[in-house]
Structure formats: C-alpha cells, structure tokens
Amino acid sequence: MNKVGVVSLGCSKNAVDTEKLLWMLTSSGFEIVSDPEQAEIIIVNTCGFIVPAKEESIGTIFEMAQYKTEGSCELLIVTGCLSERYRRELAEEMPEVDMFYGVREYGRLVNELAKRCGKPAPEAACARRIMTTPPHRGYLRVGDGCDNRCTYCAIPLIRGGRSSEPMEKLLDEARWMAESGVKEIEVIAQDTTGYGTDIYGKPMITELLKALCDIDGIEWIRLLYTYPSTVTEELIDLMAESGKIVNYIDMPIQHINRELLLAMNRHGSREHIEHIIKYIRSKSEKFVIRTTAIVGFPGETEEQFEELLDFLEKNPIDRLGAFTYSPEDDTPAAEFDGQIDEAVKEERLDRLYRQQQRISRLLNERRIGDTERVIVEGMDGTTAFCRSYAETADIDGSIIVGEVSVSTKVGDFINVRLTGADEYDIYGEQI
DSSP: OOEEEEEEOSOHHHHHHHHHHHHHHHHTTOEEOSOTTTOSEEEEEEOOSSHHHHHHHHHHHHHHHTHHHHSSOSEEEEEEHHHHHHHHHHHHHOTTOOEEOOTTOHHHHHHHHHHHHTOOOOOOOOSOOOOOSOTTEEEEEOEESOSOOOTTOOHHHHHOSOEEOOHHHHHHHHHHHHHTTOOEEEEEOSSGGGTTHHHHSSOOHHHHHHHHHTSTTOOEEEEOSOOGGGOOHHHHHHHHHOSSEEEEEEOOOBOOOHHHHHHTTOOSOHHHHHHHHHHHHHHOTTOEEEEEEEESOTTOOHHHHHHHHHHHHHSOOSEEEEEEOOOOTTOGGGGOSOOOOHHHHHHHHHHHHHHHHHHHHHHHHTTTTOEEEEEEEEEETTEEEEEOTTOOTTTSOOEEEESOOTTOOTTOEEEEEEEEEOSSOEEEEEO
16 A cells, blocks of 8 residues: 545644645655545544534545545545544444544554555654645644633643744744745644743743744744734734734634633633734734634623624724634533523624624725735636735635736735725735
C-alpha cells in the first residue's frame, strides 16, 4: 500500500494538523492522492466541536467507507477531534474503520503505517508542512488547547489546556513559510492573546508579532481568535502602527449580558468589551472588528437577547458570525436548567442575522470610493475575486473586480477602487 488520501474537516487549527500529517506521510515515502477512489489508505481527520461538525464527520467516514468496496481502499483510518473524544463509541458503531487515533497521535499513526507498509519512519517533527492553503497564504498555529474553560465548550476536553509553541520554533516556521512564497500569515490558536502564558509566565503575543514583522517576504499578518479580556491597548497600538499587521481583529464576545457571560464562564466584563471596541475605533475608523455570538444559551431571556441586539446596533461590528447554542457532552452548560427550545434559538438567530445584514451593508457602502490594495484569491476569466486587509479568507466576503489585467494571477496584489457593495461582497475596478 502506497497511495494515501486524506480528508480534513473542521477548523484552521485542524488543518494545520492535517498539513503536518501530510508532511510525515510523504517523508515516509507515501504518495498523496486527491481522488479517494485511487487511495489504498484513506485517513479522515475529523472535527468534534459541535453537533453539526460531528454529523459532518460521521457522514464523511461512512462516505469514505464505501471505497473499501467501490475503490482501492484497504485501510480506513479515523483521527482528529471526534476520534479523540469518542474512540470507543465509534469503534463499536463503525466496524468499517480499521484504526482510530486521537489529536496527539499523528506521529504514531504514520510510524505504524510505515512499519505495516515496509517504509522508513517519518522525519522527526519540525516546522515543515505540506500546505493545503493557496501558496500565498498560510496558518501559523501558535499553540493548542485552551485554559479558559467556557461552560459550553468541549475544546479543553478534546485538546487539553493551553500548550504554546516556543517562539523560536514559530519564527523558524514563519521564515520557512516566507521562503516558500507565503505573503500572508494568519496567526491562530484556540486563544491567541493568551499565547506564551504557559511557558513564559505572561502573554507574549505582542513580542511574537513584533518578531514576525521583521521577516522578509511576509506582507500581511492577520491576528485571529483573540480573547476579549486579554486584548490590550498595547496590542491595538502595535496593530495600528505596524506596517504589516493588518488592522483587522477577530475578537469573539459570545454575548454581552453580564449574567450570561458569567454563566458561560467568560473572563472579563461588558465594560472591558465596550472599552476595547471604543479604543479600537479611536485608532482608526477603518479598523475592522470581527466577532461571534451565541444565541439561545441556557436561561437566555428575550430581554437578554434584545440586550445583545441593542449592543450590536449601537456598536456596529464589521463582521459577525453567530450560532445557536449546542449542548455538548460533559460540558457544564449541557446540564444547566433553562435549556431553550430549538425553534426559539433559530428565530433569535434569524433576527440577529437580519439586523447584521443591514449593518454590514451600511458599513460596506461607506467604503465605496476608497482605493484598496487587495490580493487576488481566484480568477474567472478576467474577473478577479479578491480580499483587502478587511477580509479574512474563507470567512468573510470578497471584493469582486471585473476586467482585470490579463497578466493578473492568483496571489498577486493589485490596486482597486471600490464602486459598489451589498451585505457581504464589495465590487470594484482595477486602477
């Protein structure tokens, strides 16, 4: 057996695990194939964060199992978050699967495959990966796990407490990415602003960002998954003054009502959230804020939900992701009184999104007439689908530019005048 197909599900943090897995497989001499019908070994790297992700993972496993009879698959392997949490249950329910591994066992997986297939052991863990993102951008995962222990979240149960990567290792990885042609680095973790606390005794995200700015070849540095209580004025000052760190911050608040924040075990306060948003806006009107919110958390009253709506109306957020509360096994919130009917959750989510669509369109329309430096993400004939500093790939909308230069290609930076906008996308012309 030589040909391996890998299916990666879930978030960008999981994608990094997949990229490291691919590197180890190729270093042992395995051939990576994209067509599962050709694969002799299929590995599904699963997500187990919330119910829809679990359902997608289970559906994908069964889909890949078909290739044991309809394709070339001789070994079906499941790894990742779902396997970490439910290995025993999955093994009982899925006899089609030959092996199960958790989130800390990718090296063992490849070692055992190498022995079974008569191949050399994989190279020792290093900063190298096989990138699954377009060549011009990539993820820099600064740590794994989380210490925040939100009552609704299963991540600590799956990945444990915070485990930061040493700064020297991250800088080596970033230099390798730059040498490989990466122009934009997305700094990710379960909690990026807590980076370094476990190994340096204090948050070191600003020091890391400063060092990343010194790496030649990296043009944009994007900070995602920050935690509101540890977003400081010092950090915002650095972002506003740096020529490389884009003025875009992903800062999930989850809610704004004090009682619900306490029930969620969210550290910090409404006062700090309001202060840091005001401070961000004071640095620049064009500083983009992204956040997420949970609706239908146990005990959420109509008044508390309307408090969230009112806050977002008075403090317009550029990018908002929202989801209904999902009770997760073994989390404290799953046992809380006041579980809310699904129909009520969905109705509140719909109201939140309808409000945000109006806000998003207004904020996008304010950008009409601006000139932006954008990076090309995709091409359809002479139409380019682009992003500025204000859009994160695979999450936010696009800047759609018609009739670009025939020499324009994916990964290029071009200058665009913004000419139109809707709720999610913006339109422009190359200048």
